[in-house]
Amino acid sequence: MNRLRIIPVDDVVVFPGMPVTLTVDVGDDERVLVVPRHDHVYAGVGVVAEVSERMRVAGRGLAVTLMGAHRATLRGAAADQDGVLRVDYESRPDQNPPPAVTRELEHEYRAVVDEILELRGDDGRLKSFVRSIAGAGALADTAGYSPDLSYSQKLQLLETFDVVERLKLSLQFQRDRLAELQVRKRIRDDVEDGAQKQQREYFLRRQMEAIRKELGETEGSVAEEYRKKIAEAGMPDAVREQAERELDRFERMGDANAESAMIRTYLDWLLAVPWAKRSEDRLDPVHAAGVLDADHEGLEDVKRRITEYLAVRKLRAERGMAENRRSGAILTLIGPPGTGKTSIGESIAKATGRQFVRMSLGGVRDEAEIRGHRRTYIGALPGRLVRALRDAGTMNPVIMLDEVDKIGADWRGDPSAALLEVLDPAQNHSFRDHYLDVEVDLSQVLFVATANVAESIPAALFDRMEVIRFDGYTTEEKVAIARRHLWPRQVEKNGLRLDEVAVADEVLRAVLTDYTREAGVRQLERELGKLLRKTATRIADGSATAPVGIDQAAVRDALGRPKVFHEAAVRTSVPGVATGLAVTGVGGDVLFVEAADMPGKGGLVLTGQLGDVMKESARIALTYVKSHASALGIDEHALDGREVHVHVPAGATPKDGPSAGITMVTAIASLLTGRPVKSTIGMTGEVTLQGRVLPIGGLKQKVLAAHAAGLTEVIVPERNAPDLDDVPVDVREHMRFHIVGSVEEVLMIALGPHPLAVAA
Numbered sequence: 001m002n003r004l005r006i007i008p009v010d011d012v013v014v015f016p017g018m019p020v021t022l023t024v025d026v027g028d029d030e031r032v033l034v035v036p037r038h039d040h041v042y043a044g045v046g047v048v049a050e051v052s053e054r055m056r057v058a059g060r061g062l063a064v065t066l067m068g069a070h071r072a073t074l075r076g077a078a079a080d081q082d083g084v085l086r087v088d089y090e091s092r093p094d095q096n097p098p099p100a101v102t103r104e105l106e107h108e109y110r111a112v113v114d115e116i117l118e119l120r121g122d123d124g125r126l127k128s129f130v131r132s133i134a135g136a137g138a139l140a141d142t143a144g145y146s147p148d149l150s151y152s153q154k155l156q157l158l159e160t161f162d163v164v165e166r167l168k169l170s171l172q173f174q175r176d177r178l179a180e181l182q183v184r185k186r187i188r189d190d191v192e193d194g195a196q197k198q199q200r201e202y203f204l205r206r207q208m209e210a211i212r213k214e215l216g217e218t219e220g221s222v223a224e225e226y227r228k229k230i231a232e233a234g235m236p237d238a239v240r241e242q243a244e245r246e247l248d249r250f251e252r253m254g255d256a257n258a259e260s261a262m263i264r265t266y267l268d269w270l271l272a273v274p275w276a277k278r279s280e281d282r283l284d285p286v287h288a289a290g291v292l293d294a295d296h297e298g299l300e301d302v303k304r305r306i307t308e309y310l311a312v313r314k315l316r317a318e319r320g321m322a323e324n325r326r327s328g329a330i331l332t333l334i335g336p337p338g339t340g341k342t343s344i345g346e347s348i349a350k351a352t353g354r355q356f357v358r359m360s361l362g363g364v365r366d367e368a369e370i371r372g373h374r375r376t377y378i379g380a381l382p383g384r385l386v387r388a389l390r391d392a393g394t395m396n397p398v399i400m401l402d403e404v405d406k407i408g409a410d411w412r413g414d415p416s417a418a419l420l421e422v423l424d425p426a427q428n429h430s431f432r433d434h435y436l437d438v439e440v441d442l443s444q445v446l447f448v449a450t451a452n453v454a455e456s457i458p459a460a461l462f463d464r465m466e467v468i469r470f471d472g473y474t475t476e477e478k479v480a481i482a483r484r485h486l487w488p489r490q491v492e493k494n495g496l497r498l499d500e501v502a503v504a505d506e507v508l509r510a511v512l513t514d515y516t517r518e519a520g521v522r523q524l525e526r527e528l529g530k531l532l533r534k535t536a537t538r539i540a541d542g543s544a545t546a547p548v549g550i551d552q553a554a555v556r557d558a559l560g561r562p563k564v565f566h567e568a569a570v571r572t573s574v575p576g577v578a579t580g581l582a583v584t585g586v587g588g589d590v591l592f593v594e595a596a597d598m599p600g601k602g603g604l605v606l607t608g609q610l611g612d613v614m615k616e617s618a619r620i621a622l623t624y625v626k627s628h629a630s631a632l633g634i635d636e637h638a639l640d641g642r643e644v645h646v647h648v649p650a651g652a653t654p655k656d657g658p659s660a661g662i663t664m665v666t667a668i669a670s671l672l673t674g675r676p677v678k679s680t681i682g683m684t685g686e687v688t689l690q691g692r693v694l695p696i697g698g699l700k701q702k703v704l705a706a707h708a709a710g711l712t713e714v715i716v717p718e719r720n721a722p723d724l725d726d727v728p729v730d731v732r733e734h735m736r737f738h739i740v741g742s743v744e745e746v747l748m749i750a751l752g753p754h755p756l757a758v759a760a
């Protein structure tokens with residue numbers, strides 16, 4: 001047992017690695033035990049510290065600089081003959097676990113601290129100090145420097161000997177601190193913004209008042225004007241009374257008051273709501289079908305569903321049936337980018353004779369965005385819905401809730417909860433915006449939502465939706481869309497007339513297959529725009545004279561080398577690569593699964609940002625191939641002392657889902673048999689350990705992607721066979737479908753002959 005002089009420090013916690021200067025006398029001692037003390041009570045843990053410097057401070061006697069070395073637990077204490085208090089202690093230096101155990105925690109800890117320092121406006125010195133600390137225990141102890149942690153929190157850290165526990169505790173403290181700093185910053189920013197705006201308004205009003213006085217007008221006339229507007233606005237009684245109450249308050253207060261500016265802003269907003277205005281609703285399915293047809297090529301199914309939806313609304317309205325929670329479900333258009341969702345929404349407005357307002361929900365994380373801030377909040381505004389009504393100018397517009405799959409939720413409240421209320425026919429006739437604080441009737445609004453993927457729509461919202469799927473277009477549909485819509489629009493945009501430029505369908509087809517790879521037509525429209533811009537320039541500078549015919553050479557000249565390659569043939573030329581089909585946020589796509597083997601302990605290595613489900617598929621695939629080795633003609637010792645590496649390339653996009661199962665089996669089997677996979681085949685299907693092939697989702701999108709990528713055969717799980725009806729006929733005609741129930745069949749179809757067998 002060791003014994004050292006005890007140095008109490010009141011309400012301060014000294015950690016190992018921390019230097020402190022104290023005005024105490026330590027005699028000739030080289031080392032002391034520094035122990036935190038609160039209200040005369042000593043902590044049970046202290047820090048053994050080295051005396052690194054002794055000095056004399058003018059008027060205050062002796063001082064020493066101590067450097068904390070390591071933790072120690074206190075045992076018995078006794079005063080020695082000079083009356084100096086010394087204690088027995090047991091050293092408890094940090095036992096750092098292997099770095100792998102704490103790596104994640106350390107990483108996170110550093111990230112959180114960096115962010116805190118960022119918010120605190122650190123000039124980089126503290127950051128580089130924290131960066132220089134090595135060792136998980138020492139890193140956790142850096143929290144000891146934090147000015148925001150309390151004495152008891154620091155003591156708790158000192159008393160935690162286990163390094164992992166300490167790092168976790170420290171991380172938790174720092175996280176709380178970060179959250180608090182973030183809230184504080186936000187409030188400060190909001191207050192500053194609001195205050196500046198109000199000050200400006202105040203000065204402007206003072207000036208206006210002066211001008212009015214010059215002109216002989218008085219406050220009375222401002223109030224009079226409001227009174228007139230309120231009387232004419234056709235507000236519901238409750239709203240009108242509220243408006244009049246505020247107006248009375250305004251009159252009592254006088255114009256040159258900061259508060260009166262706020263009241264005026266409020267009255268302006270109340271008057272901005274088009275309380276009594278609505279456009280004549282046109283619920284005529286025949287007319288609607290006509291409008292939808294004129295604006296959009298193809299999409300027959302979508303247009304039919306929309307027409308039906310309008311027909312049902314019309315019938316219910318005619319028969320005086322109330323909106324019911326299920327029947328009033330909100331129309332939701334789901335599909336990849338550029339497939340015409342937003343633009344169909346506009347057409348719905350046109351077809352029903354309503355105004356159209358688009359409200360993008362992407363990135364909205366705050367309930368107040370939807371519902372507004374209360375008026376007590378500085379710089380408050382109404383929410384997006386009220387603003388949408390103002391923009392529409394009517395109470396019955398079509399409001400498009402764009403990107404509902406991208407709303408978030410955090411501590412500021414859940415915007416989807418507010419949306420739920422808005423979309424519920426049982427509640428939305430009395431929607432209360434926090435700022436206006438009166439009931440607004442949203443029941444006449446026709447809401448249409450859009451999203452790229454269904455999975456990320458909050459479940460409670462999804463439950464209320466009537467989903468219409470946009471699966472993407474076939475090549476021929478895209479040609480037709482280009483011919484009838486994109487081309488004329490871009491011709492006009494570039495200052496040309498339709499009779500001045502001519503283009504053949506084959507050329508349009510070449511543009512879309514060689515320069516675009518998408519489910520929709522947005523990129524295509526951009527490329528056509530580029531092409532026409534070049535053409536317009538040539539006509540304008542006299543190097544070409546209208547009419548100009550655009551051929552393949554002109555396309556290459558304007559757009560450069562083709563951007564899209566049909567890579568399946570190249571990729572699958574070696575054994576071990578199979579072509580799979582997937583659905584991502586941007587529609588269907590082909591994806592390659594690569595397998596390789598290398599010396600190792602017989603395990604499986606997986607790379608390419610695979611999700612858990614996909615990793616499981618790979619394991620199942622390997623087990624299946626191993627257990628059927630002899631049937632597949634694979635040497636049973638082929639994997640002795642080797643391991644299999646499965647990779648799914650295509651960059652940083654995370655991939656998941658079970659539908660690559662059979663593709664993985666095929667890649668591994670191809671690798672081990674040495675038989676390459678046929679380059680014309682794409683496949684999709686989940687696989688079981690017994691080798692059954694299970695159905696998957698999104699077949700139509702996958703087949704369209706296979707077709708666009710130049711594949712001609714697709715392997716389809718038995719239970720998905722009925723879904724092939726959804727695939728457009730012109731694609732079906734060009735593809736061969738293999739319907740399979742077992743992995744055996746998959747391999748029989750997909751694996752080519754053994755290269756040696758061909759040579760023989």
Ligand SMILES: Nc1ncnc2c1ncn2[C@@H]1O[C@H](COP(=O)(O)OP(=O)(O)OP(=O)(O)O)[C@@H](O)[C@H]1O
Pocket residue numbers: 295296297298299335336337338339340341342343344450451452481485486520521522525
């Ligand atoms: N079937 C179609 N007929 C005519 N034009 C179309 C068709 N589909 C898409 N377009 C045109 O393609 C462009 C892109 O469509 P839009 O903006 O509606 O896509 P979106 O589905 O809303 O995409 P995002 O998910 O990225 O918002 C628009 O100019 C639209 O008019």
Ligand SMILES: [Mg+2]
Pocket residue numbers: 341342343402450
């Ligand atoms: Mg859109």
